[in-house]
Amino acid sequence: MKNLIPKTYAEALEMLNNDNLRILAGGTDLMIQNRSWSNMLPDFKTGTILIFNLEELKYMVQEEHFLHIGSGMTLEDIKDNELTPKLLVDALKIMASPAIRNMATIGGNIGNASPAGDSLPVLYVLNALVVLESVEAMRDVPIHDFIIGPGKKTIKQNEIIKEIKIPTNNLTIVKFDKIGGRKADAISKISFAGAAHVKNNIIQDFRVAFGAVGPTVVRKYDLESHLVGLTLDDVSLNIKEILSEYGKYIRPIDDQRSNKEYRKEVALNLLESFILSL
Ligand SMILES: Cc1cc2nc3c(=O)[nH]c(=O)nc-3n(C[C@H](O)[C@H](O)[C@H](O)COP(=O)(O)OP(=O)(O)OC[C@H]3O[C@@H](n4cnc5c(N)ncnc54)[C@H](O)[C@@H]3O)c2cc1C
Known part of the structure; x- marks a missing residue:
């Protein structure tokens, strides 16, 4: 089985084109998903390509229309970068421990495609685009189209x-x-994750996304558009109806961490408290 360590990004693209390799960045998800017996090395079923050392993937640049974040940036480096939007900083601060954050990359949090990945609701709300590159082409995919199910991505x-x-x-x-x-x-x-812009008491922009309440992050663009143009008083008066509409799309599951009724109630409480704070 091949386990490759490219020296450059161009070399990584070539290697990925030539073999069926699993991309390994910080390994904080993959090493656990592929763990074997204690004190034994992880048991990967396919070859791997280690990209954590590629400096070409560690950058943050603000241009006129976009902030670009290289996929190899660690969560800790992004948290501490002055270009990082406050909403993302707030999420990163309470993700994992500092030790994990120094290994875990943003590319890995997206690539893991877990409905519980904490950067994801933020990236949905910020309309983030995932830039995919191969030796042949480069393409931009909106994050909500990139992740199509738990662990499934385009x-x-x-x-x-x-x-x-x-x-x-x-x-x-x-x-x-x-x-x-x-x-x-x-x-x-x-x-x-919630984000809004309110001017003269009128909602100009309103976006909310929920993680871990369904197979993928839940963001409802049509419900958001109904709130834009309303006054804050209108929204407060209609809060029950708004929560009930969102309730139709929040379908958590029972698992060892929590039950679905609790999850749904908490999700709607978070939404209510965000709306009433506008
Ligand atoms: C103790 C602990 C605590 C954690 N706490 C949190 C938490 O609070 N919140 C949270 O969201 N997560 C948490 N995690 C999960 C994990 O740390 C994050 O998901 C992290 O961002 C994964 O990044 P990584 O670089 O380690 O990914 P890896 O494990 O290297 O890879 C994860 C997946 O992404 C793919 N991938 C990685 N980079 C790329 C790329 N550039 N292009 C294409 N595919 C790629 C890999 O092939 C793999 O499928 C925790 C993990 C541990 C062990």
Whole structure:
């Protein structure tokens, strides 16, 4: 079995094109998913390509329309970068422990495609684009089209997540919250990202996304558009109806971490508290 360590990004693209390899970045998900007996090396079923050392994937650049975040940036480096939007900083601060955050990459959090991945609701709300590259082409895929189910994503075997592009926005009110066993080191039972822009008491932009309440992050563009143009008073008066509409799409499951009734109630409480804080 091949386990390759490319020296350059171009070499990584060639290697991915030539073999069926599993991309290994920080390994904080993959090493656990492929663990074997204690004190034994992980048991990978396919060859791997280690990209963690590729400096070409570690960058953050603000351009006129987009913030570009290289997929190899660690969660800790992104958290500490002055270009990072506050909403993403707030999420990163309560993701994992500092030790894990220094290994875990943003490309890995997206590539893992877990409905409980904490950066995901934030990236949905920020309309992030996932930039995929292969030796043949480069393409931008909206994050909600990239992730199609738990662990399932629209990436070809020879493609790599090169970067994440976050469009410039004028969202002035942002909120991230996560309910887990222990805040930072636990897998989320629920995560919530909200962002809005309100001017003269009227909602100009409103976006919310929920993690761990369905097979993928839940963001309902049609419900959001109904709120745009309403006054804050209108929204407060109709809060029950808004929550009931969202309730139709929040379909968590029971698992060892929590039950579905609790998850749904908490998700709607987070939404209510965000709306009433506008
Ligand atoms: C103790 C602990 C606590 C954790 N806490 C949290 C938490 O609070 N919140 C949270 O969301 N996660 C948490 N995690 C999960 C994990 O740390 C994150 O999902 C992390 O961002 C994964 O990044 P990585 O670089 O380690 O990914 P890896 O494990 O290397 O890869 C994960 C997946 O992404 C793919 N991949 C990686 N990079 C790329 C790329 N550039 N292009 C294409 N595919 C790619 C891999 O093939 C794999 O399928 C925790 C993990 C541990 C062990």
